[in-house]
Amino acid sequence: MTDTSIYLGRLGSLTTPGSLLVVPHPREVLQSTRARLLDVFELGAGGARVDQMVGGARTYTLPYNGLTMATFARLQAYADGHEGPGPFVFLDPGQRNMLPVDMSAATSNTNGTDAFAVTGTGCVIGSSSLITDAGPRTLRWTFNSAAPGSGAALTPVWPSSTFAYGIPVVLGRPICFSAYVRGGGIDQIVTYTPQIVWRTADGTVVSTTSGSTLTSDNVDFVRGFVTGTPPATAVFADWKIAYTSGASSGAIGFWRRFMVNEGSTPDTSWVPGTGVWPVKVLNLEEGWLGRFPDFRSGPQFVLQEDTS
């Protein structure tokens, strides 16, 4: 972990030096609990049945002992509308994996492939329960053609209606995309190239950074990764796993442990991701001690993820 800063800003302002707010770390615990809706149905015969929603959202609570007026004012601008209506970008350094749940979990959350898309002749993706040593599911990429084409690739489907083209990036702050693959099917040796695709706010591609190729193995999972620093006009970091060579008809790649982390190298350990979502300011408690009106005492800054 190289950058522990907490970032807050308008979409796009993160790539504009000066308009980016680095939020002070709180003295106390930064609460970032992700709530998933549960419902307890009390049965007529006694006992309970529990229903749950597939999604969830975090509430960030930043409790401060005190903030100077200048620092408080920058938070207040987000709370009171001076920075516009939002929603805003909030990058929590405590969330190392910035990919959403079903993407980072390689379909394990819904058993479906809605978080992914594939292109290429004869390419099909599915949710596989064949390999379960690192989660119940892997993403299965099947090649039904020995010539899937140079454009064959696995890409994400971003779930946010606001952050529709990837993860918001910070100018000069490198990120790393990584994933693991294992071969299967008729031909288990296929070569891929992981990539980060830098995009503008409307999704236009700025540039693409390619990592080293990786070749799947028929026994062990192999990690591939790509590291890059956002170019000046980039707003989102998107990812892609491009087919490079080696597929035969019937080849399969089992993919798992997708991750995007801050830094120039992939984290040693994969951690679950819940995504970077737009946030809105839920509350900013304000008060000052007598005789110190330019000092805010005990403010609590609360942000809510908007996952619609």
Next chain:
Amino acid sequence: MSDPLFIGMGSEAHADYAAVSPNLPNNMATGDLVVLFAGCRNLAATLAVTAGWEVIADLGGHVKAYGRIYDSLFTAPTVTPSGGAAGDTMSAQCAAFRGPGLTVDVLRTRARTDTASHIFCPPVTTSGNGAVVLYLGWRQDDWSSAAAVAGSTLIDDPFSSLGSDQGLVWSYVLQTQWGSAPGGSFLVTGGSAALTVGATVAIAHASVFAATVGMSGPLWMPTRIRTDWAFDGYDGDRTFDDLGRQAGGWSVTHHLDDGLPDEVSFVAGLGVAVLAADLGGAPEISGPGLSARAYWSPLRTDSPVYGYDRDIANLTLDVGLVTSLGPEYVRVFTGQMADVALQGSTAALSGISANRLKLSGLVQPPAVAGRYEGARADWVISYALAASGVYLSPPAQPGCRFWAPMHGSVHPFIPSNNRDAVGGMFYNLGIGNDNSQWTTGPFHLAADFTWQPAADGGNRDYVQNGTHPMPLGDGEDLASQAGLRGKLEMWIFGYPYDFNSFPSASGGVVTWTRFQQNNANGTAVDMGLRALTTSNDRKPYINLTYNSGGSFISFTGTTGIPKDSQWHFLGLAYDFTGSNHKRWINVDGVVETDNTSISTSGFPATEAYASSYPRFSCRWPVAEVQVTAGAYANPDNFPWLRDIPFTPGARMTPSLINLVNVAETEPREAWELIGSFAQAELAMFRADEADVINYLGPAWWVKPAQQTVTGQIDTARNAKPVPAEQDPTKIRNAIRVSYDLAQSSTLHTIVGTYSSELGFSPGLTTFVLPLSTPAVELRGLTVALNDATGIQPTNTTYATLNTLADGTGTAVDATQAVVSIMSWHPGAATIQLDNRTGAFLYFANDVGWPALGIAGKPHYTLSTFAEDTDEASAAVRGARSLPVTVGAVQREVDARRLARDLKSTLSRPVVVIGNSSTGIEVDGDPRRQPGQLVGISDAETGIDDELWRLQTVAHEGEGAKYRTTVTVRRTLPILVIGQGRIGRTLIGPNSTVTDPESGI
């Protein structure tokens, strides 16, 4: 849920009466469905296959399809014939499909054997999404090639001359949405006509939803609420068509209108699905996001929904669940928006069945004389549905000039006017003997026309025009220089008798069906199905007589309608406009054409039929007859009726109600009109989750599907406490059904009169005259002027016009005035007086006659009643009466049946769970629908069986909290001898109606 995929096929394998081992397809994965299609030339042969394969279609023992789920282990199967001999060609091939949930379970299979060049496969209807429909064809002769059934994708057409030769051909359709897979033919090139077998197989796409929702701890997906603001299709998730991302709480309610009178009904709702949901604002991809108040404000021009009407966009709601196969959704509501109203900080979305709204319009069916045309309630219901844009069968195409679905009457929907035939109707059904026959048709009912020998009443049950022309609606000409093109389409029954073996011989019958357009100048267009000559018996033809009758061209198809007792599409078309000189014959999708040119100059400049033409006749069961004119009649430019995609907007079991006449004297709301029939036979009437209008009579409940328990309500697993009760206030043991007994008449009488001292000024005056007796036929539209000096007419229409108001002036004759009936319906006639005298005229005379008498065939009614009492019930609890008045019943038998059914339904206490205002709360399950049979288990109340039917189902969701509140009614557990019911089943009339799909 992913849609199924076709993976590929393996190489074909052939042998001369020896075992064959076709290779498996490449690229298969574990879980793929492999289908093996094999056939042997010898009809006496049987096939055996390697263990592990399941038969999914058996086309006579010598042709079979097998299925097996690929496990990455098994290898190519071996198919071994027996019972044959050298020369019997053996062929086989494998193909693979992929899709979560694909199983070897077969939904439906229909097969047909025939001797032909092409191979016909019958239609099937699937009931679950994501099915694979396979068309399978075999011919006892090889070929050069075979093309796929229209609308399907060819797998392969393997053929071989090893042995004495044969060919196999198969194609597939990957269905996203359940529905009908139309029948059609493999079009074979090369070889000769020979024995063929065609089959259509629907392979199930098994849902794991049921198993998943029944497990503990369901994981729900966000509820999908979708609309289509711009009527350009759903734009996609996270667009403004996606309302689910804004939704908080939502509810959908479905009621089963049980048809019972309100005071004893167990259901409070009206059978209309309604939706309500709370909507927040929406963050837009390119915008800052808007609050609900801003987003839904009708005044915010920056809102994506600004300017769109909020009461017309369509609306669907699907509940999704994470299953082992990925997210799977179940439709809970289909309809349209009713409103989006701001309520505090959110917006309240409301939706309602779109088809219910369509049925809010007023309809007035034309007069139908049941004695001549047949008048089952089905026809009225189908007419009211069609007039509202909801169809039981394919609707009329643009340019249609005649459309007779034959759903219980031969009276057409187009033209739908009231008829004024004199001395007999165009539809000479049974010559007025009130004995029309109806059978199960391709979509609903069909006219059961069959040629009858004289001993059985002669030309009974047979459409002919008599001396009166076939009515045609407005449109382009069909047989003149102004328009010499037309198309006749129908579904006709492959009657199992040919010309020589027709019952009691066929007499002089030369056609089985015929549409004749004879012009006054001798030119003609004549088309139909031939009879009489054995060589061309059952073959379609199109003939034209031109050059004012001096020249003739004929075109006869090579494929006849088979004798297989199946429904077949027959299409006949011609186009001789402009540079077109072409005729088409279509039998079940096999199209033959002829391009013979003719001179059209001899045809009349505009439509000028000879007297009593055009004519239509048919001597086989027939349905869905359409005649189309204009551009749409050319099949090269517009599709045949069978090829136009059609999804029924209504589902209906045959009604038990037979009417004397259809004589609606005023327009009625379509929903109310149909509902009156439902109440008269206790039919379930509702719009379901797909917004399909359901009219399900007693026959529905005897079908096997309705005896299947569709779910369990268990207080130990998914339900709150069960409030079981018997409501004695709903017990009724003495039933009186009041109705208007109707009578038909073959005689004309005066049905409307008028006299007035008001003077009618010179020129045209039009007024509406209510009829004193409803009529189903008026005797002519031209009114004869009578000087009131003779005998008062009693069965012809007349008028006495006089120059003085008291009738003492001068009687007016036809040179001075013309009285006409401009239009009429069973309740009134619109009269026009053309006063050419230059002075005031009066409808008056001085002999005491009504001055204007309208003659017609009356629809007499007599108020009466039927009653039925359960003596046993009355003996113990006293008489508890239920007087019911029904307007939809015209015959005593229907009234008695209703009284009996009400008695058997209400005379004893019935256990219900929940009432009209409360229910039992069950953990959410979007598959629950009113009418389903469910099991209930509750130790506290002692309930533990599967004899319960859902009456009301109310879904309510908010986040993970998803509840379904249901009211449930117990079905009767015993057979009541003499009353005809076992539970909700019926023993008796109409309980043996055949399902055209399953044959059950």
